[in-house]
Amino acid sequence: MSDAKTIDAAFRQVESPREPVSRSGRRIAVCPAAELLPGDKRIVDVPGGPSIGVFNIGGEYHAIKNVCPHNGAPLCLGSVHATHAPSELHQFEPCMEGRVIRCPWHGWEFDIVSGKGLYDRNSRVATYVVEVQDGVVTLVL
Amino acid sequence: MASGTIPIIDCDIHPSDSPALPLLPHIPKAYHEAIRSGMAANRGAGYSNPFGVIRRDADCTDPRQTARDHLDRYNITYGVLQPPGLKVSLTNNIDVGNALATAWNDWQIAHWLPADERYLGSICVNMNDPAAAARELRRAAGAHPRMKQLNIPGESTDLYGHRRYFPVYEACAEAGLPICLHPGAEGSLASSTPVGRPSSYFEWHTGLSLTFMAQLISLVAEGVFERFPTLKLILCEGGVSWLSHLMWRMDKNFKALRSTTPWLRRLPSEYIVDHVRVTTQPMEEPETDAQFLNMLGMIHAEKTLCFATDFPHWDFDAPSAVLPKKVPEDLKRRILFDNAAELYGLKAPVMAEAAAS
Numbered sequence: 001m002s003d004a005k006t007i008d009a010a011f012r013q014v015e016s017p018r019e020p021v022s023r024s025g026r027r028i029a030v031c032p033a034a035e036l037l038p039g040d041k042r043i044v045d046v047p048g049g050p051s052i053g054v055f056n057i058g059g060e061y062h063a064i065k066n067v068c069p070h071n072g073a074p075l076c077l078g079s080v081h082a083t084h085a086p087s088e089l090h091q092f093e094p095c096m097e098g099r100v101i102r103c104p105w106h107g108w109e110f111d112i113v114s115g116k117g118l119y120d121r122n123s124r125v126a127t128y129v130v131e132v133q134d135g136v137v138t139l140v141l
Numbered sequence: 142m143a144s145g146t147i148p149i150i151d152c153d154i155h156p157s158d159s160p161a162l163p164l165l166p167h168i169p170k171a172y173h174e175a176i177r178s179g180m181a182a183n184r185g186a187g188y189s190n191p192f193g194v195i196r197r198d199a200d201c202t203d204p205r206q207t208a209r210d211h212l213d214r215y216n217i218t219y220g221v222l223q224p225p226g227l228k229v230s231l232t233n234n235i236d237v238g239n240a241l242a243t244a245w246n247d248w249q250i251a252h253w254l255p256a257d258e259r260y261l262g263s264i265c266v267n268m269n270d271p272a273a274a275a276r277e278l279r280r281a282a283g284a285h286p287r288m289k290q291l292n293i294p295g296e297s298t299d300l301y302g303h304r305r306y307f308p309v310y311e312a313c314a315e316a317g318l319p320i321c322l323h324p325g326a327e328g329s330l331a332s333s334t335p336v337g338r339p340s341s342y343f344e345w346h347t348g349l350s351l352t353f354m355a356q357l358i359s360l361v362a363e364g365v366f367e368r369f370p371t372l373k374l375i376l377c378e379g380g381v382s383w384l385s386h387l388m389w390r391m392d393k394n395f396k397a398l399r400s401t402t403p404w405l406r407r408l409p410s411e412y413i414v415d416h417v418r419v420t421t422q423p424m425e426e427p428e429t430d431a432q433f434l435n436m437l438g439m440i441h442a443e444k445t446l447c448f449a450t451d452f453p454h455w456d457f458d459a460p461s462a463v464l465p466k467k468v469p470e471d472l473k474r475r476i477l478f479d480n481a482a483e484l485y486g487l488k489a490p491v492m493a494e495a496a497a498s
Contacts, residue, residue, distance in 0.1 A: 005406035007399065084403035089364045090304070092403060107397030119396035120408065 007086050009121045014096075017114030020063075020127040022140055030054050030130075030137040036061070039098065043076050044139065052128055052139060055080070055112050057099050061130035062112050063139055064101075069123055073105035083109060083118060147474045148218040148490050149460050150481035152420045153323070153377050153449035154211065154260075156222050159202035162252045167244035175237055183231040186296075186328040188345040190455060199453035204256035211452050212259050215460050218478065218490050219259050221321075221449075222249060223377070226265035227292040228325040230274075238267040239277070246281040246288065254287050261485065263292035263321060271305055275312040282316040289485045290318050290375070294325025295352040296333075302356075302363030310369050319373035319418075319484055322356060324349045353379030354387055357417065361391065364404040366412045373484055375418040378451060382425050385439035388413055414441045418484055420449035421476065422458040430465040443472055447481040 030042050041055045043066055051066035053076025068075040082097040099112045109118040110125050117123030129140040158164040168176065175181070201207050212220055226245025232238030242265045249262040264281040266274035281288050291313050299305060301322070313320055327333035327349060335355075339345045353376050366372060388410035395402075395409050405412075419440070427433050440446065450457055464473055482489065 006408055006411060007406045083400040086406050087403045089368050089404045102397070106393070109397070109399065117396075119399055 005086075006121055007119070010116060010118050011086055013116045013124075014111045014114045014118070017116065017127070018124070020129045022129045024141055026141045027133070028139040028141060030139060033132050033135050033137050036137050039080075041076065041080070042137075043074075046139070046141065049141065050126075051076075053101075053112075054130055054137060054139065055099075057112060061132070061137055062099075063128040063130045064110070064112055064115050065126040065128075067125070068103045068105065068108065068110075069117070069125055070103065070108055071105060073103050075101060075103050075110065075125060078102045078104040078107075080112070147470075148478045149216060149448060150478050150485075150487065151211075151215075151217045151220045151450045151452065151460075152321075152375065152447050152481055153422060154201065154207070154220045154222050154452045155454060156201050156204070156207070156224050156249075156253055158225070158248065162202065162248070164241075164244050164248050167247040167251065168240055169243075172237055172240040175234070180234045180237045181241060182233050183228070183326065184233070184329040186326050186333065186345070188328060188333075188339070188342045190342050190346075192455065194454055196453045196455060196457060199457075201453040204253045204260065207452075208257040208259065211450070212257065215450075217259065217460070219261055219481075219485070219487055220452075221261045221263065221289065221481075221485075222253055223263050223292055223321070223323055224249060224265065227263065227323055228294045229265055230268040230294055231296060231326040231329050232267065232269075235267065235270050235273075239270055239273045241265075242267045242274070242277050243280075246277070246284070250281075250285045250288070254285055258287075261287050261289040263290050264288050264318070265292055266309065268293055268306060268309065269298055271308045275308040278309060278312040278318075279316065282312075282318060288318075290321045292321050292323060294327075295322060295349060295356065295379070296326040296329055297356070298330060300356060300359035300363075302359030302361070302365055304363065307365075307368065310365060310372055314369040314372045317371070317486070319375055321375045321377050322353065322379070323377045324352070324379065327352050349378070350380035350383050354383060357387060357413070358391065361409050361412050362402050362405070364402070366416045367404055367406060373416055373418065375420065375447060375484060377420045377449060378422060379419065380423075380425065381419055381421065381440060381446065382436045384413070384417075384419055384445065385436070388440075414444055418445050418447050418480060420447050421463055422449040422451045423456045424458050424463045430467045433465050434467060437468070437472065443475045444480065446476045447484065448477045 054063045066076040083100045085093040085095040087093045115125045115127040229241045245265040332338045391409035
């Protein structure tokens, strides 16, 4: 795909995402891993920090800031689904099943794994490191 | 002249046939009986200006007289002709519509283009027969180098983004000719507004922008500019400032609904600024010059806005009056000449000619 086109550039960044935000090493317990099954999510209001959504996508844990960069909506209250990849004319190519979240206020799409907005070159939501420590899903901030 | 030494391209001049220059000799004899028997009928829009459409002080039936009265008078370097044939797609009978399209093209080539090198012709086709329309586009484009665009009406049986029209756009892209969408027959197939039929010409004419918006949304969303990356579209006489609204609204919706048209690889506004032009006439006249300048900024006028007069129609805009003095000179030149020159592949005149005229 050529990055000359805006949407191609957006999806290129899905493939090579930025590093997650991890500054202090502060660890926040989310819940026992047994309570966050594939397809589930938890929203964690970090004391003195941001609200963060933690997702289990196919057995892997991912976390994004619960704030839409557009108008500040609680992004992680949106629906999770697939999307269609940039395609040739009048073709539908489903992709990214279970990892695309649609903001509850305006419906703008974000990839939960990379945090990339799927509609322009630069929009993104912060992502965070998630680990399982002693059977507990844990955010590392 | 407010425009000083800036050359001018008028994107909208409306020649008519006349007893001196009739259309009939350009229609193959095989269709004369059909036309005599009423088979050239179309439903018409049903809205006519109660005060007439042609200016009382002007006429556009004689190419040499129009060159003197209009091109010379306003120092117009090129004038794009848009004949009544731009509406042949609304002819009830498909074959007669095809014959009329060819006739209008040959009529321009026979009478108007040879009369003055400043005239540029518009290719009329019957969009209701896309295969024939593509053939006629190629024929007419090859018949004269100054046939410079495809001319289609605002009304159509399907929105212009529909893929049934793609063969016509493919022919345009091959020939390197833009599409010009001009009002025509809105209200002949369905209501000219999505809500219901207007009750006056005033309502009908003001609402023509609605059709343009619908057609542009369709052309962008269906991927016409993705499929034909060199294709350009000029929206003539359909309004100006709504373009900013449409770009912003379409972008915002696209951010949520992109996955329903995944073949769009750019933001709608990006396709529009690169592929779409609008003409000035009838120029919207905001309350202040500051608002006017804001409007130009919001629509990227330095790329998108082209000058037009609509000569000799009732809502004519003179080049000397249409742009406020506060419009910067370089932007004025983009609007009056450069944008259309780039669209049609035209050269600027040498200044000696302008000085001599």
